[in-house]
Amino acid sequence: MNVGAIILFAAALILAGLAIWLLIYADARARRDEMLLRLRAGEEAAAAVRSSREAQLRSPLLRFACHMVWRTGSEAEPSTVAKMLWVLSAMVPVTLLLFGRFGGLAVLGLVFAFGYGFLRQRAARRRAKIVEQLPAFLEAGLRVLQAGNTLEEALSTAAAESPEPLRPLFVSVGRQVRLGAPLEQVLIEMAEIHRSRDIKVIALAASINRKYGGSLRNIFRSLISAIRARDAAARELRALTAETRFSAVVLAVIPAFLTIYIYLQNRLYYAQMWESLGGRITLIVAVAMQVIGVGVIYRMMSVTEDNE
Structure with missing residues (x-):
């Protein structure tokens, strides 16, 4: 594995995180300044005619992202969340360029799965x-x-x-x-x-x-x-199913980490499989079965979540 590619990807990831943090900070400061100006000018009546944040969400992707962010306690505006999505979208070609097609998709899947899990965990604790x-x-x-x-x-x-x-x-x-x-x-x-x-x-x-x-x-x-x-x-159900849920997480995570480890150790392993028709079918079926299995495990675990 090219160490330079890892360093460049880490730098790009840090810059993307810094950009997202700056967007959140700027949005919070703009909201605070707007509230102060509104209170000073007495424009509450004018603010009443403004549409709600929910009415601004025309895109299903933006709606999903905004709801995920708002569930964690953030009050970011839809425009700020849209800018975050653009920053994350800019990471996709950079990752594919640094790690190649297969490795880039694997890294992107891991990063986005971690980000989704982090937001979901914070939202679950808050809920x-x-x-x-x-x-x-x-x-x-x-x-x-x-x-x-x-x-x-x-x-x-x-x-x-x-x-x-x-x-x-x-x-x-x-x-x-x-x-x-x-x-x-x-x-x-x-x-x-x-x-x-x-x-x-x-x-x-x-x-x-x-x-x-x-x-x-x-x-x-x-x-x-x-x-x-x-x-x-x-609470009683979560206590009774703790061991089962931990086993489900292990079963869902191990194949993904094992695939990434094999790719990092021998990049030609999956490349040679992808060149043949049988190897291509095997990889596609394996990925599809892994996604389906993770989906089934997710649905099984969501039963123990409150208000899902």
Whole structure:
């Protein structure tokens, strides 16, 4: 393996990571400056007519990337996420040029799989904290409802008393509602982004209450009991299947690392196989079976994830 190619790829990867970090930093600073200017100029009414971030996502790829980023707690704008995708796309020809066709595809697959796993893990941890904090949040909102306040006031008051990461989530909901967005629509968008059935239930309850009336207090009580019972069952299931899930991860990772190791030790091994029809068919079938196997293992493991 050419050491120079590895050094160039590492440098390109570091530069790409630095570019993404600068984009995130610039976006956060621009959002902060815009908020300060809006507060000084009193332009909240003008901001109410702006479409939501969700309405800007016309591309399925951009929508998927934005949802992955937002689930980790970032508030990056769709334009910033699109620039990140362009930076990552620029890494594709560089990697193929440095490592060749087969090696480049293997390295790209490994890098993107690691990045996806990292984002998914951060989102899963954040979602677990949200689910853990929801019962206390709903109890605080229930007390405000019992005092005769509206659902919007209950959610706003409960959000002010909640810790991270639930507080900024519902503070953002309250901000959008004050700017004129319907509460049900904001909650539905949040539930879709964070894949939370509980928030979707709150949105449906708010919609039904607004149209037909009814008691939100009973719904909140039932939802609190259901969340706690499901969380206890999920924890028990994860504990019982820990060994199985670890074995699944090993079975999914070992073939990929073994393939990369063989390629790094002998680059002609797969090149000679690719030259013959039988070897080409063998490689294609092997890759297809590996992808299918990883997909099956992923679906099996996602059963133990909450709110998937």
